[in-house]
Amino acid sequence: MKATDLAGTALANTMRAKLRTFLTVVAIVIGAFTLTLTSGLGAGINKFVDNMVEGFGSPDQLTVMKQADPTSFAAGGAPQEYEPDEAAAGEMFGLPLLTAADLDRIRDTEHVTEVETARLVEPEYIEGEDGRQWQVPFMGSSFEIGALSLAAGREPAADAAEVTVxxxxxxxxxxxxxxxxxxxxxxxxxxxxxxxxDGVEAEVVGVTEPMASGSGSGPVPSGEVETRLHEIQTAGLPEAQRDTFFSASVTVADMAANEAAVKAALADEGYSAQTLEDQLGPIRGIIDAVTWVLNGFALIALLAASFGIINTLLMAVQERTREIGLMKALGMTGRKIFGLFTMEAVVIGLLGSLIGVGLGVAVGVVANQVLTEGALSGVTGLVLYAVEPLSLALIVLLIVAIAFLAGTLPAARAARKDPIEALRYE
Incomplete structure (x- = not known):
């Protein structure tokens, strides 16, 4: 019997006991459906995280901050000695700020090719040409230039008095x-x-669309405007406090080869350095952990379905004992009979997986569209479900493999039957 004939016969045999096959397929559909939804949900949330941090850094950059003294956060205990130079440099959110000397040391680190900084500025208000004044609940940073989504115009030039709104x-x-x-x-x-x-005049050169990362959700100043606003906000303060930065964006040559060396060198100098993936690691870990837990429930459903396949085929072997004997008497080998029954298990698994995956994708895509365009439309860039063809293919292959393994026990029993005793079976 050829492979195509074997497959055709297996498909026909699965349709003999339609109700029994249907119930077994339903159990597989439930597992495949759940796996498809959970894997797509995990992929969608991870994609949303990517959208959230879009423009916050590139693969060849490190975010560098000065390491905080852990004792400064401790409650109680003996007081720490006052250091005038350190106190003058100031802190932000309890973390020490980078000074011009710090930036020089970072620039001198081997493999570092560029160091960028941005001032944190908070205007009291913005005044339009008609004299009306508007609050600024959120002020963007020149760091965002290069990652803005523009509805019109262009991004601000670094050395010009320009701004986007x-x-x-x-x-x-x-x-x-x-x-x-x-x-x-x-x-x-x-x-x-x-x-x-005091005020800084700036020309509106661009209009930005909101992004999931938050880029463009407030006015974004050029480096020139940002510096002048910072000078106004820090007027009268000691120079050590005026010339400070919360963090620096450091570009590293050949990041893959030099990342560890640069991080170690900066750590020795008292700085912490993280890539974008380092910062995202804990978030992705939580998402993946939840996804795996949900996938575990789907795998339990598939395990239960595998017992259904075993039961379905054992009953089929029992009912077709005389047929098996006749096939052997006509020269069909035990190997071919084994292949026939395992093929029936594969057909059941393939039917269930294809239906389950198809339903999962349909429900996921529709739910994602309904929610992101309806109740959750205010969340820019939100993705709740993402279709990943490779993951779907792996789900189908996994279920077919489980079905094949489940079918080996009944198939082995059928292959071992003695043809004479099988022909005598009533």
């Missing part, structure tokens, strides 16, 4: 379309530590 600001600035506000001059007003206000 969010698309939501167009109407407030007197425009109907994003192009209408390009070329306007706005004034960003900041205050020094004593509350004295």
């Amino acid at each position: 969010p698309q939501d600001w167009v109407e407030a600035l007197g425009g109907q379309a994003p192009e209408d506000v390009l070329g306007q001059t706005v004034t960003l007003v900041a205050a020094d530590p004593l509350g004295k206000q």
